[in-house]
Amino acid sequence: MATRDWHSTVSSQIRSGHAINLKHAIKHIHYAYFHIFNNLNSLNIPYITFSYEAMILDYKNVISISMQYLELPNPEIDESEIFNANIKHYV
Numbered sequence: 001m002a003t004r005d006w007h008s009t010v011s012s013q014i015r016s017g018h019a020i021n022l023k024h025a026i027k028h029i030h031y032a033y034f035h036i037f038n039n040l041n042s043l044n045i046p047y048i049t050f051s052y053e054a055m056i057l058d059y060k061n062v063i064s065i066s067m068q069y070l071e072l073p074n075p076e077i078d079e080s081e082i083f084n085a086n087i088k089h090y091v
Contacts, residue, residue: 002055
């Protein structure tokens with residue numbers, strides 16, 4: 001389960017029209033996380049959390065360690081698709 005920096009998430013919610021302001025966006029995010037984690041737990045689905053930012057900075061290690069823990073094979077990664085989409089929210 002990926003988490004993301006709050007400012008980037010809020011900005012994305014507002015820019016995409018999913019929220020009308022900061023307060024509305026934060027409410028949406030809290031609602032989403034509540035339902036995601038509630039459903040994962042109620043269905044007894046194993047999960048771990050990692051940050052989007054850690055994934056961008058060191059995706060090879062984050063993926064490798066996560067897959068080891070979950071006992072899954074490492075996926076093939078197209079490095080050309082790895083980029084920091086948060087940057088646009090800080091300029």
